[in-house]
Every structure is written in structure tokens, then in C-alpha cells.
Amino acid sequence: MTWPEAGATDTGLLVLHALRCAGTVSLARLHAITGLDESDVESELIDLGADGLVTRLSGGIPGWSLTEAGRAADSERITHELESAHARARVTAAFERFLVLNPELLDLCTAWQLRAVDGVMSANDHSDPAYDSRVLARFADLDRRAAVVCAELSAALPRFGRYRVRLTGALDRAASGELEYVADNTGSYHVVWAELHEDLLATLGLQR
Amino acid sequence: MRRWIRTISAQAEETAETLGGKALGLVLLHRLGLPVPTGFIITTEACRAFLRDGRLPEGLDDELATAMADLERSTRRAFGGPHNPLAVSVRSGASVSMPGMMNTILNLGLTTEATVGLAAETGDRPFALNSRLRFLTSFASAITNADMDGTGTVHAGHPGRETEDEETRLTESIEAVENLVRERSGQPIPDDVTRQLEQAIEAVFSSWDAPRARTYRELNDIPHDLGTAVIVQRMVFGNRDGHSGTGVAFSRDPNTGENIPFGEVLFGRQGEEVVSGKSMTRPLRELAEREPDVWTGLLDALRRIEGHYRDACYVEFTFQSGELWILQVRPGRFVGGAAVRVVTELVDQRIIGRDEALLRVSPLHLRHVRTPRIASAEEADVLARGIGACPGVAVGRIATTADGAVRMARADPVILVRPETSPNDVHGLAAAAGIVTARGGPASHAAVVARAMGKPAVVGVAGLTIDRDDGSVTAGVRTIPEGTLITIDGTSGEVALGRPRVVTDAADEHVHRLLAWADDVSGDHSAREEAQRLDAAQAALRNR
Structure with missing residues (x-):
């Protein structure tokens, strides 16, 4: 049986859904998440704002986020996209495989942050390159298995392809010495992974 | 001549390498004359054979039959029998601790028929159904490698209270789990006890090689070729009645x-x-x-x-x-100030000597002695307790949504209290002074993010619920409104009302005593860092 080719998601929905999965985020992060130019993102945000779907927060942590109406609109549009691509079964199957990997990813993030020395869990101060490279090697191993899941997802819905790019990008930067790209900044492997988790739940209409 | 199986008894003489650490603990309990459910151990050697050949080793089936027959005799119960059915637990037990990595199956042996038998024997059908449901969920999780706990949510309710509602709910949950397993694995859960037992043992052995377990071993310098033992014991039922x-x-x-x-x-x-x-x-x-x-x-x-x-x-x-x-x-494997206090008090009790006390504490423990802590759980009004996921104390008003946390944090520090966290909560985490979640363990999203941000966190506060309408938080019998001032301790996992006394020197007296002994041993009474003083004493003791 062949499936109809799912088309590219329209840019308005890409921006809307990025806010659904990533929470309150800046323009720069929306660019990183969607792969769209900042100017294109901004123009979509203006349109979405005019429709009352997104709002701009000022203050200590500025950024864009969804309104209640935006959340509802995203849910409706993303479900529609899933159903019209006949992708539910494939995304569900991939999600189940994702859930097997998820605890391992969280273990790895914890091992990156904390290290047991003499039975005491202490912050990993990254002074032991051998330990760090061992953890990163396991990240790379997990990432190879995650790649299979990501490939299944982007075959079902092309917009999932961004996660592959972002996950690999984060790991490459971590491997080249930007250690904060493992679990400590907004583009880190952990953050991208958590967005993918949220995306799968939102796409399938599931609760955590 | 038993090759693969050993009885759990005071006479067992092999090491953790063969029996596993957990089984060795059970042997110790026997030696101390303490009550341990009857059972036996399948050795790590059998696991290694299984992992090598992809099937249970030759002769294990006969040994299993004999061991189960012995268990039936000593418990006077019948495995899979319609009357006085015998149920067992099947647990992993490697020679090194790998917490949460491997499978446990409870109530194995509760086939459809045996469950009817258990209901008749106890006169408590909800208990029997509840026990069968727990068998099915634990068995299903083990063989499909997925967490089935949500499928047939197990709640004992009030033990002994028989209501038709409860029976209906349990029966439906049982069906849901059975269907899910059929869907996932293409096969039903066997209703034959021997098959159940063999599959459970295979599942525990296989879990040794699950990718997550491999990763854990890589990170903790544990060799991959050790394998795990399996412990099979007669089931004792904590869900039996009101006195269980x-x-x-x-x-x-x-x-x-x-x-x-x-x-x-x-x-x-x-x-x-x-x-x-x-x-x-x-x-x-x-x-x-x-x-x-x-x-x-x-x-x-x-x-x-x-x-x-x-x-x-x-x-x-x-x-x-x-x-x-x-x-x-x-x-106990205590750390930080607790470790120091235990060894000094053991010296006072004349259980160990000063030299041993000095050798038992790692100099690294002293680093954690100064982490701020809630002074005393007794004097604080502790609302709830979870798992400390990032050490330190935070005080603030409860916010139950990320947006609320951002808004409230403009005026006062807040503690974000959530069922669990997702990326949608991160701006709230960033605005908050500390984090509490009802679900999740030390590797949950909330825990990872809290550590990345260096904020005290308490996760996995079981029984904590948040009212989505009014933002109130309920823990046990108490409900408190959003905005209430609380204090959290990311070491002990305590969540206390108000602003209890916080100390950074909880173990001071004990640390001073230990270090005075350390200086006596090293002969160096100069002013140095605490860890150095202990280091010097340990070096002196090792060179004696």
C-alpha cells in the first residue's frame, strides 16, 4: 500500500505549531525551530497576532506565545494535517518507538549533569574529558537510533524533518566543544528532544 | 545436582558474582533469622548462557520444575492450581546495582483459573482481580518493553471493600491490558504458568541487554558480561487486606x-x-x-x-x-552531612572506631555538607515530600502555571508547582526560584532543566494534585491556594509551608568532631580546607 505524499506544512502553521511545542520563544529561536527566515517568521507572527492566535510577552523574558485561541487553532489544524496525510498510524508507531528511547535520553542528560563520585552525586564539572566523551559517545549511539524514528516521522509528515537537522546540529556543536549544546541552552539536544516529545503528543492529541 | 538454580537459604555460599547482590542480601536476612518469603535464585551464569545462545540453557526447565515443586510443597500451595494458588514474584538482581533498569514481575501464576481460586479462597474478588491486573501490567511491561502502568491503572481502593463498580473497573482494566499486549506483540499473555515463568525469566535476562541498561553500564564502568540473576519468591500480598x-x-x-x-x-x-x-x-x-x-x-x-x-x-x-x-x-549509603553524622554516632555507640569512621567518609562528602537545608523536618510544617532533584533551598509563592509564574515573579519570588513539565513550562521555570513536580524522577524533564538552570527542585511528589480551575494545590488532606508561601529543599525533597528555618551547617558539630579526629591522626593541626584535613588523615591511616 502506498500513501499519498504529504505536502509541506504552510508557514503560518509552522510558526503556530512551533509556539505550541516550544512554549514562549524569541524570534531567533523561531527561526532555529522552523528554519524560516526571521523576516518571514515575523510576518507570519503579525498575521497570527491579528487573528488573535499569538501574543507578544514583554518584560523579563520577552518572546511570543500562543493565546488560548491559538492553542485551539493549532490543535485543529495540526490534526487536520495528520488526518489528510493519513499519517496517524505511522506517527503513532514512531511515537511508541520514541517512548522507548525517551528514558535513555533523560538518563544521558542526567549523566551529563551529575556524576557519582564515591557514591556522592555531584555536578559534573566537565574536568574529566574521558568521562564527557564517554557520555557523548552514548549520545551519538542514541542519536543513530533516534535517526530511524525521525526518518519514519518525516516520511509521514515532512515538517518533522527539522528535528533531525536540529538534533544532529546540537550534537555536532557539543562534540566540537560547545558543551552547553547537550542540555544547557535553548538549542540543546535535550531542549530539541523535549520539543519533539511535545510535538508528538500535540500531533496525536495525547496528554502527557 | 543443581546447575542453574540455588535455594535462598542461610547456607548459600556463593558470591554476588553468581547470585547477584539482591539475592546475597536475602541470604543475609536468612542468616539473621529475619522473615524472607521462600524462593530460589537462577544464577547469573544462566543469564550469560541465555544472552550467548538466545535461549534458556539446557536443563533449566527441569530444574525450574523441581524448584517450583519444592516451593509448592513448602508453601502448601499449587502453582496455577484452581485451589490455594501459588503466586510468585520474578525479580532481577545483578551483582551491581542498576536501579530502575530491569524488570520485575509480580503475582505470576495468577492465571484466569488461579485468580478465581484466589477469589474463592479469600472471599475477596476485588483483591484477586487487582492482583491479576498487577501481574498482567508488570508482565506486559516486561515483555513489550513499554510502560503499561497507565493502561490498567491499579488502585487498590479500600482493601476488602467489595463493590460491583470496582469489580467492573478491574475487569475492564484487565481486558485493556490483554488487548494491548495482543496488539503489540501479536500474541496473548500465556495462561499457562510454566510458560509465564519461562517468559518472565527470559524477559528479565533480556532486559540486561536493553539499550538503556547498556548505556547505564557504559556510564558507570560496569562490564557488559556480568549478567543478572533472577529471584523467584513466593508472593506476599501488601494488597491483601486492611492489615497489609x-x-x-x-x-x-x-x-x-x-x-x-x-x-x-x-x-x-x-x-x-x-x-x-x-x-x-x-x-x-x-x-x-x-x-x-x-x-x-x-x-x-x-x-x-x-x-x-x-x-x-x-x-x-x-x-x-x-x-x-x-x-x-x-x-544505607548516606552522603553529605548525614554520612558524617552516622559515622560519629557509630563511634559514640562503640560500633566502629575512629579510624574506621575517618575511612568511611569520602572527602567529597564534605563538599555537600554546606548545602543549605531546611533545618528540621520536625519543626517545619512539611506539606509533602518528593525526590530532591537539584540541591538547595528555595522560598517563594506557589504558581501553578508557567504564565502565572512569570507574572507573579515580577513582584515576589515564586515556586512553580506543576504535575510535570514540558517545553511549554520553561519560561515559567526560568522565572521561578524553585520547581516542584508531582510526577517524574531524578531524570525527568523538570529535573534536567532545573539543574541546567541551577534551581532547587523537588520532583515525584506522589499524591500532589493541582486544581486547574482555581490553581489550588492539594497534598494529602490539605489544600492550599495559589500564592501561598512555601519552602522547598532540593536535597531532602521536602516541601514545607511558610518560611522554616534554613541552615547551612546542619552537621557542623559532627563535622568538627570528625575533623578533630582527622587532625589527631595526621598530626597536622594547621588551618586547611576540610576535605584536605580528611584526605591527610586517610593517607596516614592507609600508610600505617
Whole structure:
């Protein structure tokens, strides 16, 4: 049986859904998440704002986020996209495989942050390159298995392809010495992974 | 001649390498004359053979049949039988601890027919159904490698209370799990006890090689070729009746080192539910009022085990109809100030000498002695307790949404309290002084993010619920509104109302004493860092 080719998601929905999965985020992060130019993102945000779907927060942590109406609109549009691509079964199957990997990813993030020395869990101060490279090697191993899941997802819905790019990008930067790209900044492997988790739940209409 | 199986008894003489650490603990309990459910061990050697050949080793089936027949004889119950059915637990037990990595199957043997038998025997059909449901969920999770706990949510309700509603709900849950397994694995859960047992053993052996377990070993320098043993024991039912339950206990308080038993108990429930943090537990001391005989037995057990280890200890226990059983034991492995306090008090009790006290504390423990802590759980009004996921104390007003946290944080510090967290909460986490979640363990999203941000965090506060409409938070019998001032301790996992006293020198007196002994040993009384003073003493002792 062949499936109809799912088309590219329209840019308005890409921006809307990025806010659904990533929470309150800046323009720069929306660019990183969607792969769209900042100017294109901004123009979509203006349109979405005019429709009352997104709002701009000022203050200590500025950024864009969804309104209640935006959340509802995203849910409706993303479900529609899933159903019209006949992708539910494939995304569900991939999600189940994702859930097997998820605890391992969280273990790895914890091992990156904390290290047991003499039975005491202490912050990993990254002074032991051998330990760090061992953890990163396991990240790379997990990432190879995650790649299979990501490939299944982007075959079902092309917009999932961004996660592959972002996950690999984060790991490459971590491997080249930007250690904060493992679990400590907004583009880190952990953050991208958590967005993918949220995306799968939102796409399938599931609760955590 | 038994090749693959050993009886759990005081006479077992092999090492953890063959029997596994958990089984060795059970052997110790036998030697101390403490109550351990009857059972046997399948050795790590059998696991290695299984992993090498992809099937259970030759001859194991005969040995299993004999071992189960012995178990039937000694318990006077029948495995898979319609009358007096025998149920067993099947647990992993490697020679090194790999917490949460491998499978446990409870109530194995409760086939459809045996469940009817158990209901008839006890006159308590909800109990029998509940036990079968727990068997199915644990078995299904083990063979499909997925967490099935949400599928047939297990709640004992009020043990012994028979309502048709409860039976209907349990029956529906049982069907849901059976269907899910058929869907996932293409095969039903076997209703034949021998098949159940073999599959369970295979699942435990296989879990040794699960990618997550491999990763854990890589990170912790554990060789991949050790394998795990399997422990099969007669089931004791913490969900049997109103005088049953399950719990965990430390002989001393692991947060402070104080010499009073500390732990949690869950009345009317079974096994893993305490450890998994999925249910609302009660403080251990409630056992003293509700089950005084069990309490006395537990205190006696803790005392005897401490005497053996000459150290604080940890046990997992179950009581069925007022009868206590110990299921697992290990040394306490305290850290930080608690470790220091325990060794100095053991010296006072003349259980160990000063030299041994000095050697037992890692200089690294001293680094954690100064982490801020809630001064005393006794004097603080502790609302709830979870798992400390990022050390430190935070004080703030409760916010129950990320947006609320951002808004409220403009005026005052806030503590974000959530069922669990997702990327949608991160701006709230960033605005908050500390984080509390009802679900999740030390590797949950909330825990990872809290550590990345360096914020005190308490996760896995079982039984904590948040009202989505008015933002109030309920823990146990108390409900408090959003905006209430609370204090959280990311070491002990305590969540206290108001602003209790916070100290950074909880173990000061004990640290000073230990370090004075250290200086006496090293002969160096100059002013140095604490860790250096202990280091020097340990070096001197090792060179003696």
C-alpha cells in the first residue's frame, strides 16, 4: 500500500505549531525551530497576532506565545494535517518507538549533569574529558537510533524533518566543544528532544 | 545436582558474582533469622548462557520444575492450581546495582483459573482481580518493553471493600491490558504458568541487554558480561487486606543521619508502588500506630541488620495480614552531612572506631555538607515530600502555571508547582526560584532543566494534585491556594509551608568532631580546607 505524499506544512502553521511545542520563544529561536527566515517568521507572527492566535510577552523574558485561541487553532489544524496525510498510524508507531528511547535520553542528560563520585552525586564539572566523551559517545549511539524514528516521522509528515537537522546540529556543536549544546541552552539536544516529545503528543492529541 | 538454580537459604555460599547482590542480601536476612518469603535464585551464569545462545540453557526447565515443586510443597500451595494458588514474584538482581533498569514481575501464576481460586479462597474478588491486573501490567511491561502502568491503572481502593463498580473497573482494566499486549506483540499473555515463568525469566535476562541498561553500564564502568540473576519468591500480598501494605525504611534518617528510622509506607498496596513513586505514601512512623506488631518487628530487623553491617541500612518490606516480610536489604549509603553524622554516632555507640569512621567518609562528602537545608523536618510544617532533584533551598509563592509564574515573579519570588513539565513550562521555570513536580524522577524533564538552570527542585511528589480551575494545590488532606508561601529543599525533597528555618551547617558539630579526629591522626593541626584535613588523615591511616 502506498500513501499519498504529504505536502509541506504552510508557514503560518509552522510558526503556530512551533509556539505550541516550544512554549514562549524569541524570534531567533523561531527561526532555529522552523528554519524560516526571521523576516518571514515575523510576518507570519503579525498575521497570527491579528487573528488573535499569538501574543507578544514583554518584560523579563520577552518572546511570543500562543493565546488560548491559538492553542485551539493549532490543535485543529495540526490534526487536520495528520488526518489528510493519513499519517496517524505511522506517527503513532514512531511515537511508541520514541517512548522507548525517551528514558535513555533523560538518563544521558542526567549523566551529563551529575556524576557519582564515591557514591556522592555531584555536578559534573566537565574536568574529566574521558568521562564527557564517554557520555557523548552514548549520545551519538542514541542519536543513530533516534535517526530511524525521525526518518519514519518525516516520511509521514515532512515538517518533522527539522528535528533531525536540529538534533544532529546540537550534537555536532557539543562534540566540537560547545558543551552547553547537550542540555544547557535553548538549542540543546535535550531542549530539541523535549520539543519533539511535545510535538508528538500535540500531533496525536495525547496528554502527557 | 543443581546447575542453574540455588535455594535462598542461610547456607548459600556463593558470591554476588553468581547470585547477584539482591539475592546475597536475602541470604543475609536468612542468616539473621529475619522473615524472607521462600524462593530460589537462577544464577547469573544462566543469564550469560541465555544472552550467548538466545535461549534458556539446557536443563533449566527441569530444574525450574523441581524448584517450583519444592516451593509448592513448602508453601502448601499449587502453582496455577484452581485451589490455594501459588503466586510468585520474578525479580532481577545483578551483582551491581542498576536501579530502575530491569524488570520485575509480580503475582505470576495468577492465571484466569488461579485468580478465581484466589477469589474463592479469600472471599475477596476485588483483591484477586487487582492482583491479576498487577501481574498482567508488570508482565506486559516486561515483555513489550513499554510502560503499561497507565493502561490498567491499579488502585487498590479500600482493601476488602467489595463493590460491583470496582469489580467492573478491574475487569475492564484487565481486558485493556490483554488487548494491548495482543496488539503489540501479536500474541496473548500465556495462561499457562510454566510458560509465564519461562517468559518472565527470559524477559528479565533480556532486559540486561536493553539499550538503556547498556548505556547505564557504559556510564558507570560496569562490564557488559556480568549478567543478572533472577529471584523467584513466593508472593506476599501488601494488597491483601486492611492489615497489609508495603514500604521502605532506613534505620536512620538519610537526610540528617539522625538515629531514628525513616521511610515511607503504603497501606493496602503492593510492591513496586512505593519505589516507583506513583502512589501517595505515608510517613513510616504511622506504622507504629496502625500495625504495632509489624513496627516492632521492623525495628528489630533494622537493629539486627545494622549490627551486621555496622552501618545504617535500607530495607524494602511488605506486610500481609499483620505479618512482616523483608524483601530487600542493603547498606544505607548516606552522603553529605548525614554520612558524617552516622559515622560519629557509630563511634559514640562503640560500633566502629575512629579510624574506621575517618575511612568511611569520602572527602567529597564534605563538599555537600554546606548545602543549605531546611533545618528540621520536625519543626517545619512539611506539606509533602518528593525526590530532591537539584540541591538547595528555595522560598517563594506557589504558581501553578508557567504564565502565572512569570507574572507573579515580577513582584515576589515564586515556586512553580506543576504535575510535570514540558517545553511549554520553561519560561515559567526560568522565572521561578524553585520547581516542584508531582510526577517524574531524578531524570525527568523538570529535573534536567532545573539543574541546567541551577534551581532547587523537588520532583515525584506522589499524591500532589493541582486544581486547574482555581490553581489550588492539594497534598494529602490539605489544600492550599495559589500564592501561598512555601519552602522547598532540593536535597531532602521536602516541601514545607511558610518560611522554616534554613541552615547551612546542619552537621557542623559532627563535622568538627570528625575533623578533630582527622587532625589527631595526621598530626597536622594547621588551618586547611576540610576535605584536605580528611584526605591527610586517610593517607596516614592507609600508610600505617
